Amino acid sequence: ADEAENTEEEPLPELDPRQDQRGQQPAAMMFKGNMVLAGDILYRGTSVGIEVWQDGVNQGYLYPEAVHDIQRLNLYRDTLYYIDGGQGALCRLQTDGTGFAMLEQRGVSDLNVVNDILYYNCAGQFYQMRLDGSEKKAICTSIEGAVVAGSWIYYKNNDALYRKDLRAENETLLWERGLLDFQLAEDQIYYTVKEQENDAHCRFY
Secondary structure, eight states, X not given: OHHHHOOOOOOOOOOOXXXXXXXXXXXXXXXXXXXXXXXXXXXXXXXXXXXXXXXXXXXXXXXXXXXXXXXXEEEETTEEEEEETXXXXXXXXXXXXXXXXXXXXSOEEEEEEETTEEEEEXXXXXXXXXXXXXXXXXXXXXXXXXXXXXXXXXXXXXXXXXXXXXXXXXXXXXXXXXXXXXXXXXXXXXXXXXXXXEEEEEEEO
């Protein structure tokens, strides 16, 4: 009975998405899709590997094992996390091209990396998992288009923009209609809404 009563989980710590708490490298800016920018280095996922650019000069490719089409590329400290589009596998690779590992074999979408935790959709559930693949836990049912920043999950439902906390509670409506897409960058949300026949680009603070 005592074990059953002691099941409340401690909340995950908050992280400013612009900072690396260990101070090992500049904060990386992720773009929805397959690019990530860290300082003067740009990593771009392609169908053959991860293309590396520095100061506008192509530095070549990183070639993970069994690559098909690299999607949802994330950089956290010195490791790249991404989805292999062939089977939807969740993979990781160090920025020097070593340390390849497959953490989920198939069906992954909407990958996010925040504060030593992976967040993603898989098999109808929204999961969190440690960077080494341990402590995998379902938070709630799938959240399509989920973007995790700090202590919030941002997502689109129909044509509205919402956010929840990392327990998938305290849902808040941020924009109520006409939403086409959105992107987080540092402390701002950039989003596109439909206004009659034209698309309008807006910025939300």
